[in-house]
Amino acid sequence: MVDAGDTGWILVSAALVMLMTPGLASFYGGMVRRKNVLSTMMMSFALLGLIAILWVLYGYSLGFGPNLGGIIGRLDWIGLRGVGQDPSDTYATTVPHLAFMIFQAMFAIIAVALWSGGVVERMKFSGFLVLSVLWFTVVYCPVAHWVWGSGGWLTKLGALDFAGGTAVHLNAGMSALALALLLRPRKGFREGEPMEPHNIPMVMLGAGLLWFGWFGFNAGSALTSSGLASSAFVATNIAAAAAALTWMILGWVHRRPSALGVATGAVAGLVAITPAAGFVNPIAGIPIGAIAALICYYCMVLRAKQGIDESLDVWAVHGMGGMWGALATGIFASVAVNSAGADGLLLGNAMQLAKQLVGVIGVGAFAFAATWVLGKAVDATIGLGVKETEEIIGLDISQHGERAYGGISQ
Amino acid sequence: MKKIEATIRPEKLEPVRAALAEIGILGMTISEVSGRGRQKGVALQWRVGEYRVEFLPKVKIEMVVLDEDVGRVLNVIVRKARTGERGDGKIFVVPVDNAVRVRTGEEGERAI
Numbered sequence: 001m002v003d004a005g006d007t008g009w010i011l012v013s014a015a016l017v018m019l020m021t022p023g024l025a026s027f028y029g030g031m032v033r034r035k036n037v038l039s040t041m042m043m044s045f046a047l048l049g050l051i052a053i054l055w056v057l058y059g060y061s062l063g064f065g066p067n068l069g070g071i072i073g074r075l076d077w078i079g080l081r082g083v084g085q086d087p088s089d090t091y092a093t094t095v096p097h098l099a100f101m102i103f104q105a106m107f108a109i110i111a112v113a114l115w116s117g118g119v120v121e122r123m124k125f126s127g128f129l130v131l132s133v134l135w136f137t138v139v140y141c142p143v144a145h146w147v148w149g150s151g152g153w154l155t156k157l158g159a160l161d162f163a164g165g166t167a168v169h170l171n172a173g174m175s176a177l178a179l180a181l182l183l184r185p186r187k188g189f190r191e192g193e194p195m196e197p198h199n200i201p202m203v204m205l206g207a208g209l210l211w212f213g214w215f216g217f218n219a220g221s222a223l224t225s226s227g228l229a230s231s232a233f234v235a236t237n238i239a240a241a242a243a244a245l246t247w248m249i250l251g252w253v254h255r256r257p258s259a260l261g262v263a264t265g266a267v268a269g270l271v272a273i274t275p276a277a278g279f280v281n282p283i284a285g286i287p288i289g290a291i292a293a294l295i296c297y298y299c300m301v302l303r304a305k306q307g308i309d310e311s312l313d314v315w316a317v318h319g320m321g322g323m324w325g326a327l328a329t330g331i332f333a334s335v336a337v338n339s340a341g342a343d344g345l346l347l348g349n350a351m352q353l354a355k356q357l358v359g360v361i362g363v364g365a366f367a368f369a370a371t372w373v374l375g376k377a378v379d380a381t382i383g384l385g386v387k388e389t390e391e392i393i394g395l396d397i398s399q400h401g402e403r404a405y406g407g408i409s410q
Numbered sequence: 411m412k413k414i415e416a417t418i419r420p421e422k423l424e425p426v427r428a429a430l431a432e433i434g435i436l437g438m439t440i441s442e443v444s445g446r447g448r449q450k451g452v453a454l455q456w457r458v459g460e461y462r463v464e465f466l467p468k469v470k471i472e473m474v475v476l477d478e479d480v481g482r483v484l485n486v487i488v489r490k491a492r493t494g495e496r497g498d499g500k501i502f503v504v505p506v507d508n509a510v511r512v513r514t515g516e517e518g519e520r521a522i
Contacts, residue, residue, distance in 0.1 A: 194454075194463065195461075196454070251455065255455060258455040261455070261457055297458055301458050304458065313457065
């Protein structure tokens with residue numbers, strides 16, 4: 001039975017999550033040098049075209065179609081065959097199947113866009129698109145099936161991931177790390193040349209759009225317009241706030257409370273609450289968010305010390321933030337919040353934490369290894385990196401034939 | 411005719427402009443530039459840690475004046491742009507062969 005309230009909320013949530021991808025484009029775009037801002041934004045924005053089409057052609061069926069061995073969905077729903085105005089038997093049974101499908105489409109798009117942050121300023125656009133198709137097909141769709149698909153092995157195991165802490169964030173974070181290790185670092189990175197963020201107001205606007213869209217991401221994942229959606233909504237806001245504050249304080253202790261730091265902290269908190277949002281008491285958003293800021297902050301320090309050029313710290317924020325969120329779900333979860341969930345460590349169920357750990361290791365290791373292989377394959381065939389001269393000129397001109405801030409005085 | 415190129419602190423532009431206007435020097439072209447001399451750069455923050463920017467924002471004033479005005483102009487700029495700290499800037503004076511007013515085609519000293 002289609003419920004009007006639930007359907008309205010899922011459609012609005014799908015639109016909210018859609019806006020996260022341009023938000024991410026702005027968040028990333030502001031952090032790069034001015035010669036690469038369009039290229040960086042295109043690595044998110046272009047996916048609103050590419051992945052949206054792949055999703056309706058076959059991706060939705062691979063991710064959510066009838067289960068095949070716990071690993072992947074069958075192609076029964078290819079080209080949206082059988083996905084119509086009536087609810088599915090399996091997912092979100094109070095909203096039209098199409099509404100659930102398009103809500104999930106937006107997750108797939110942003111998942112791909114997220115790891116682009118690890119390779120911006122040096123990956124050529126053609127290589128990026130080919131790698132995006134492969135990654136979406138071979139990494140995202142199967143992992144979405146494991147985590148959320150009916151019969152997926154992590155679903156059956158009982159590992160909890162409310163809105164994609166593992167399926168989206170850990171997945172993208174580990175993939176970004178694999179690609180950063182595979183590509184040569186940006187020219188000048190080893191020499192310590194400053195890679196100055198060219199527009200921090202853009203970063204803050206992007207972070208604001210992400211925060212806004214994340215209400216759809218997390219509270220929409222309740223799949224009903226309900227008390228659970230409200231609980232997830234509040235938990236989301238609390239965690240974002242706690243992490244933004246914590247990061248600000250960390251920055252202040254080390255030097256100054258930077259704007260870039262507050263924006264980054266908010267995103268770290270949003271990432272960490274993602275898997276937990278609908279399983280934990282909203283007030284648990286405070287420790288989850290605050291600890292997320294600490295973990296992500298020091299992971300960034302560690303990444304920098306290792307001399308790894310993972311351009312925009314997708315591993316530190318999304319990978320490690322997502323990992324922490326998944327584990328935190330195993331610590332703070334409560335069936336009193338969500339009867340479809342489980343009790344966590346604090347309610348005496350240490351097994352849940354173990355299950356979460358299996359989810360983290362399974363998704364993280366697969367994402368890293370599979371992305372490495374795909375990256376190597378694309379690099380060996382059409383190539384992944386831009387030429388040195390293209391990198392010096394900037395990817396906006398060399399890849400897209402445009403510049404972001406053109407004209408003299410007018 | 412001499413061209414005066416003065417690179418000064420951005421916040422000193424308005425006092426310099428006003429003082430030059432007082433002695434009847436109105437024409438100038440300014441640009442926002444980055445540069446460095448003995449003044450050190452500044453440390454800015456990334457999301458964690460910091461990076462150094464070695465070139466600091468300055469304003470460059472360019473104007474062409476009559477030979478007899480050079481001394482007064484230099485005097486005004488130095489007086490108004492000085493703080494006494496490193497980073498106050500530099501002034502270069504270079505000879506100019508000719509000048510043309512685009513509107514009328516007048517040349518030489520009549521064009522400035």
